[in-house]
Amino acid sequence: MFWGPGFALTGALLELVAGGPVHTIAWVLVGLTLLVVLSLWVYSRRRFLSVRLTPTHLWQGRESLAVSRIAEVDDVGSPIGVPVLGGGWSAPRKYEELPLRLDDGSVVLAWARDGVALREALRGVVAGT
Structure with missing residues (x-):
């Protein structure tokens, strides 16, 4: 379920290591969006396939x-x-x-x-x- 924030953190760290500008707000939004989508997916699987x-x-x-x-x-x-x-x-x-x-x-x-x-x-x- 925490793949989204992990992905966003990895992306931000890669931008930091590459030396370019770090798009912090964009990565936070990506991480939160993926967290919400994956949370809904896990919730529906647990509820409807139990x-x-x-x-x-x-x-x-x-x-x-x-x-x-x-x-x-x-x-x-x-x-x-x-x-x-x-x-x-x-x-x-x-x-x-x-x-x-x-x-x-x-x-x-x-x-x-x-x-x-x-x-x-x-x-x-x-x-x-």
């Missing part, structure tokens, strides 16, 4: 699903147009998809970087309820 499993809920991005609603974790097919947990149109890039059958017979699509670990964790939590 996966958290508690004994009562599965949180995916902005959406939560009660574990008591999950009926089946294994051998669930993924029909076309299945809703994706977390509020997106599809699972995020570089994330594995995990279809879940709910207690009303509907199917939703969960996702995680490690789909096998999420499946194992869900098995344990669903079996405990």
